[in-house]
Amino acid sequence: MNKNDAFFMQEALKCAQKAFLSQEVPVGALIVKDGKIISKGYNKSVKSSDTTAHAEIIAIRKACKKLKNYRLNGCTIYVTIEPCAMCAGALIWARVNRIVFGAYDAKAGACGSVFNIVSEKKLNHKIEVYGGLLEEECATIIKEFFKSKR
Amino acid sequence: MNKNDAFFMQEALKCAQKAFLSQEVPVGALIVKDGKIISKGYNKSVKSSDTTAHAEIIAIRKACKKLKNYRLNGCTIYVTIEPCAMCAGALIWARVNRIVFGAYDAKAGACGSVFNIVSEKKLNHKIEVYGGLLEEECATIIKEFFKSKR
Numbered sequence: 001m002n003k004n005d006a007f008f009m010q011e012a013l014k015c016a017q018k019a020f021l022s023q024e025v026p027v028g029a030l031i032v033k034d035g036k037i038i039s040k041g042y043n044k045s046v047k048s049s050d051t052t053a054h055a056e057i058i059a060i061r062k063a064c065k066k067l068k069n070y071r072l073n074g075c076t077i078y079v080t081i082e083p084c085a086m087c088a089g090a091l092i093w094a095r096v097n098r099i100v101f102g103a104y105d106a107k108a109g110a111c112g113s114v115f116n117i118v119s120e121k122k123l124n125h126k127i128e129v130y131g132g133l134l135e136e137e138c139a140t141i142i143k144e145f146f147k148s149k150r
Numbered sequence: 151m152n153k154n155d156a157f158f159m160q161e162a163l164k165c166a167q168k169a170f171l172s173q174e175v176p177v178g179a180l181i182v183k184d185g186k187i188i189s190k191g192y193n194k195s196v197k198s199s200d201t202t203a204h205a206e207i208i209a210i211r212k213a214c215k216k217l218k219n220y221r222l223n224g225c226t227i228y229v230t231i232e233p234c235a236m237c238a239g240a241l242i243w244a245r246v247n248r249i250v251f252g253a254y255d256a257k258a259g260a261c262g263s264v265f266n267i268v269s270e271k272k273l274n275h276k277i278e279v280y281g282g283l284l285e286e287e288c289a290t291i292i293k294e295f296f297k298s299k300r
Contacts, residue, residue: 045220045243046220048220049214049215049217049218049219049220050211050214050215050220051210051211051214051220051221051222051240051243051244052202052207052210052211052240052243053220057202060201060202061200061201061202064199064200064201065199065200067199068199069199070195070196070198070199070200070201070203071201072201084239084243085235085236085238085239085242085260085265085267086235086236086237086238086239086240086242086243087236087239088235088236088239089234089235089236089237089238089239089260090201090202090236092235092236093195093201093202093234093236094201107272107273107274108272108273110235110239114270114272114273115235115265115267115270117235117265120264120265122257122258122264123257123258123264124257
């Protein structure tokens with residue numbers, strides 16, 4: 001764990017809160033390079049009619065645009081929940097260096113829970129992963145969301 | 151295999167040809183519902199500075215916009231190469247019914263070659279997959295592309 005990881009995860013939680021307020025599953029993400037926030041994203045797949053509009057994908061696309069590159073070497077992504085197969089796959093293609101996530105996702109997580117895409121030997125890029133940072137806060141916001149939906 | 155599968159894969163190959171002409175790895179995809187083409191896409195990740203701009207993701211996003219829905223129930227995707235983890239994951243979230251692909255991808259394929267995301271029991275959607283349709287044509291265009299790059 002790095003010294004600013006908790007700070008950046010708190011920022012990702014603020015993004016998740018925005019998703020909550022717009023009635024989307026509250027997941028937030030941000031991409032950091034050299035200690036600076038490059039992009040932020042929060043889940044908006046239902047409202048934007050876009051299956052792919054997960055927090056991570058939005059943050060990746062914005063970061064690519066900003067850095068004018070389809071690769072994000074040297075970047076870390078902070079995300080409030082374990083990335084799914086789609087997002088983990090995108091992070092591999094983006095050549096992100098590190099993934100720091102909050103809550104584990106036993107139903108769809110692809111950083112060890114259901115799949116382990118980010119450390120598959122056959123792929124030509126591996127990503128350092130740190131899971132469980134501010135796990136309780138990150139899990140709570142999602143639980144609260146689904147409770148509010150019942 | 152359905153009776154129009156080869157026709158639609160030929161259309162996907164035309165999309166791949168467009169990627170080739172713009173110097174991107176030549177992969178093409180299209181989404182079909184009730185026998186009609188809903189959307190098309192071809193790989194443009196490098197030129198558009200967007201890691202996620204694979205043929206399938208572009209076709210999914212366009213189809214979502216057209217159908218005004220983040221789900222694509224009842225749709226089939228035709229793609230010239232076996233979808234990767236990112237694209238297979240997106241197809242699961244989109245609730246696509248069927249994937250028909252051309253060439254197998256031993257390096258990154260996620261419909262059986264490296265991962266088998268589309269038939270993982272823990273996920274709450276499974277997709278019917280047919281691989282190897284017009285396999286030679288779909289593989290050849292990619293081989294020709296990389297040959298031209300050397």
